Amino acid sequence: xxxxxxxxxxxKTLILLNKLGIYNLNDLISYYPFRYNxxxxxxxxxxxxxxxxIIDGIIESRPNLFFFGKKKDKMNFKxxxxxxxxxxxxxxxxxxxxxxxxxxxxxxxxxYDKFHSTVIANDIRLSxxxxxxxIEPIYHANYTISSNKIHKYILSALSNLSNADNxxxxxxxxxxxxxNKTNAISIxxxxxxxxxxxxxxxxxxxxxLFLFMLKINYLKLNNNFSFGLKRIVSKTQVDDFINKLPxxxxxxxxxxxxxxxxxxxxxxxxxRLIQGDVGSGKTIVAVIxxxxxxxxxxxxxxxxxxxxxxxxxxxxxxxxxxDYNINVELLTGKLKIKEKKKIYEKLFNNEIxxxxxxxxxxxxxxxxxxxxxVITDEQxxxxxxxxxxxxxxxxxxxxxxxxxxxxPRTYALTIYGDMAISSIKTMPNGRKPVITxxxxxNEITEVLNMMLNELKQKHQIYVIAPLIEESDKINLENIVxxxxxxxxxxxxFYKVGMLHGKMSTExxxxxxxxxxxxxxxxxxSTTVIEVGVDVKNATMMVIFDSYRxxxxxxxxxRGRVGRNSLQSYCILMSNRNTERLKILTQTNDGxxxxxxxxxxRGSGDLxxxxxSGDMNFKLANLKNDYDILLKAKDDSDYYLKNIDLxxxxxxxxxxxxxxxxxxxx
Ligand code: ADP
Ligand code: MG
Numbered sequence: 001x002x003x004x005x006x007x008x009x010x011x012k013t014l015i016l017l018n019k020l021g022i023y024n025l026n027d028l029i030s031y032y033p034f035r036y037n038x039x040x041x042x043x044x045x046x047x048x049x050x051x052x053x054i055i056d057g058i059i060e061s062r063p064n065l066f067f068f069g070k071k072k073d074k075m076n077f078k079x080x081x082x083x084x085x086x087x088x089x090x091x092x093x094x095x096x097x098x099x100x101x102x103x104x105x106x107x108x109x110x111x112y113d114k115f116h117s118t119v120i121a122n123d124i125r126l127s128x129x130x131x132x133x134x135i136e137p138i139y140h141a142n143y144t145i146s147s148n149k150i151h152k153y154i155l156s157a158l159s160n161l162s163n164a165d166n167x168x169x170x171x172x173x174x175x176x177x178x179x180n181k182t183n184a185i186s187i188x189x190x191x192x193x194x195x196x197x198x199x200x201x202x203x204x205x206x207x208x209l210f211l212f213m214l215k216i217n218y219l220k221l222n223n224n225f226s227f228g229l230k231r232i233v234s235k236t237q238v239d240d241f242i243n244k245l246p247x248x249x250x251x252x253x254x255x256x257x258x259x260x261x262x263x264x265x266x267x268x269x270x271x272r273l274i275q276g277d278v279g280s281g282k283t284i285v286a287v288i289x290x291x292x293x294x295x296x297x298x299x300x301x302x303x304x305x306x307x308x309x310x311x312x313x314x315x316x317x318x319x320x321x322x323d324y325n326i327n328v329e330l331l332t333g334k335l336k337i338k339e340k341k342k343i344y345e346k347l348f349n350n351e352i353x354x355x356x357x358x359x360x361x362x363x364x365x366x367x368x369x370x371x372x373x374v375i376t377d378e379q380x381x382x383x384x385x386x387x388x389x390x391x392x393x394x395x396x397x398x399x400x401x402x403x404x405x406x407x408p409r410t411y412a413l414t415i416y417g418d419m420a421i422s423s424i425k426t427m428p429n430g431r432k433p434v435i436t437x438x439x440x441x442n443e444i445t446e447v448l449n450m451m452l453n454e455l456k457q458k459h460q461i462y463v464i465a466p467l468i469e470e471s472d473k474i475n476l477e478n479i480v481x482x483x484x485x486x487x488x489x490x491x492x493f494y495k496v497g498m499l500h501g502k503m504s505t506e507x508x509x510x511x512x513x514x515x516x517x518x519x520x521x522x523x524x525s526t527t528v529i530e531v532g533v534d535v536k537n538a539t540m541m542v543i544f545d546s547y548r549x550x551x552x553x554x555x556x557x558r559g560r561v562g563r564n565s566l567q568s569y570c571i572l573m574s575n576r577n578t579e580r581l582k583i584l585t586q587t588n589d590g591x592x593x594x595x596x597x598x599x600x601r602g603s604g605d606l607x608x609x610x611x612s613g614d615m616n617f618k619l620a621n622l623k624n625d626y627d628i629l630l631k632a633k634d635d636s637d638y639y640l641k642n643i644d645l646x647x648x649x650x651x652x653x654x655x656x657x658x659x660x661x662x663x664x665x
Contacts, residue, residue, distance in 0.1 A: 003023065025161055038135055041054060054108070059079060065094050075090050079108060135193070154189050166207075166650065169650050209632035231372075245284065257289075260285070269396060273422070294324075302354070303362070304377045307332045307358055309378065331355055347368055406423070457539075462561065551580070
């Protein structure tokens with residue numbers, strides 16, 4: 001059955017659903033709620049002034065409706081809740097008036113004004129609350145399609161679908177006594193009580209993590225057999241290159257280069273991750289890797305997640321390789337078709353030694369003559385599938401990942417289980433560590449003065465507005481409000497810019513470039529500012545509501561300042577959870593902070609503010625589900641070792657999946 005055959009799904013709705021990434025019934029039923037409302041009748045006697053309230057009762061009086069302002073209205077009426085009459089006030093629901101008839105049972109959700117026996121309602125439901133608490137799934141929605149609508153379509157899809165697509169072998173369903181997939185999905189969308197909901201969520205998360213670990217374990221096992229390129233490179237030549245660099249490598253950088261050198265001259269394929277804090281100097285290590293690769297006669301491709309980063313790398317490398325006979329080019333989606341074609345041609349004819357770019361580097365049109373090394377920067381292992389796609393092109397280049405997210409060793413061994421890892425733990429000399437202060441919201445005047453002080457020294461500032469998961473609208477209002485505030489405080493003498501996820505890539509790039517050129521002095525931004533962006537003149541970052549972030553996420557954010565010898569500052573504004581945030585004022589060691597995060601909140605926000613690539617799970621969250629991940633690791637390991645013993649339909653699906661990893665996801 002197709003999506004458009006569902007009741008109520010016409011061409012328009014179809015487009016809206018597509019926008020949410022829903023293209024078929026399976027997508028629809030695995031569009032899971034991101035949270036749940038528990039609707040439980042409040043007990044008036046224990047509520048305090050201004051508490052949240054959910055109450056049902058019988059409408060006692062016809063609502064009065066007033067209009068004011070532009071398209072605004074206010075309605076009030078009395079609700080009989082059994083032992084008393086409550087006054088209900090609700091704004092902008094005038095359209096409900098004709099349904100709110102005296103005698104009708106309704107449910108009101110809002111804030112309780114105990115002194116005046118009044119409820120300021122934010123929602124009215126035209127039905128009575130059942131006696132047992134109701135669990136209401138809430139879906140990520142947008143302006144044009146509501147959570148309620150999505151729920152309706154899902155229920156209709158569920159009733160039209162006999163079996164959900166299952167990938168979990170029966171032995172593990174039995175081992176943990178898990179409910180079957182179809183039931184689990186049905187419960188997740190239509191929960192009746194907490195325990196079964198928990199079981200259902202657990203079941204679905206386990207399956208996701210099992211598949212994830214199966215892929216990783218497969219790669220790990222398989223890597224031993226995968227032969228790569230043979231190279232002969234003189235170490236002296238590499239050392240000469242290193243000695244001519246404008247600075248001396250740190251001990252950790254030297255160790256990384258050593259690891260890479262040995263990987264590269266070894267016939268086994270390299271699959272290595274370099275992890276190190278922002279600013280620890282990973283790029284130069286990548287540069288040396290590319291030089292070694294060049295010496296052995298192969299092409300290198302270095303992929304960055306954004307055009308800005310790619311361009312930054314490109315300019316940097318052109319300089320570093322200027323004295324060598326090495327051809328460096330840039331390939332991004334932005335290039336005109338003609339320019340792209342020219343680059344494709346040169347790549348195919350081996351006239352380019354090093355190509356820097358975005359995902360555009362690995363589209364079908366690109367054919368490398370002899371690609372020997374692929375480096376991906378600042379991406380959390382989107383490599384699993386990409387590696388497979390290289391394989392399908394008949395290439396076996398060595399692979400190097402760079403990540404600015406230091407994670408605890410035990411954890412790394414799980415999710416990066418198939419890779420070798422090198423770490424850069426110390427910062428290059430001459431860099432002053434960022435000084436971090438914790439301030440409460442009523443110290444804002446002091447903070448504004450500190451900002452002014454930096455501006456007067458001609459430095460630039462990032463101001464970060466937190467992301468609130470639930471609503472795009474609130475986020476936008478938040479950042480606009482912050483932007484206005486900054487403009488009121490500094491707009492007269494300084495230029496304030498704004499950057500957020502609702503802007504197009506071009507708009508974002510434009511603002512970012514203006515900031516790089518110091519045409520903007522204060523950049524108010526959500527966390528969309530990319531990891532790795534390098535504006536050396538930015539010396540201060542102010543993060544509002546910082547309690548909303550994980551420690552590692554903040555640490556990653558503040559890495560965007562302190563990128564040269566100037567003293568830089570990070571100011572954490574928060575009225576809550578300040579105890580947890582204190583460690584950030586005490587250390588700049590990303591590994592220490594990630595250990596702390598790990599202790600405090602499972603795996604914490606180890607991946608900073610966003611997960612990407614293979615780590616995009618629908619339900620599972622590396623933050624909270626570490627225990628499930630560990631089980632999935634052992635189980636998938638066991639399963640892989642015995643996979644030939646299984647011959648049922650699930651085993652066959654899994655085999656096909658891992659042998660032909662192109663179809664993963
Ligand atoms: P990241 O690890 O975040 O990618 P970069 O490689 O961009 O960090 O390095 C940050 C800055 O430090 C760059 O300007 C780079 O030139 C400089 N740098 C790197 N290594 C050293 C070193 N050993 N000594 C001095 N400066 C260095
Ligand atoms: Mg970098």
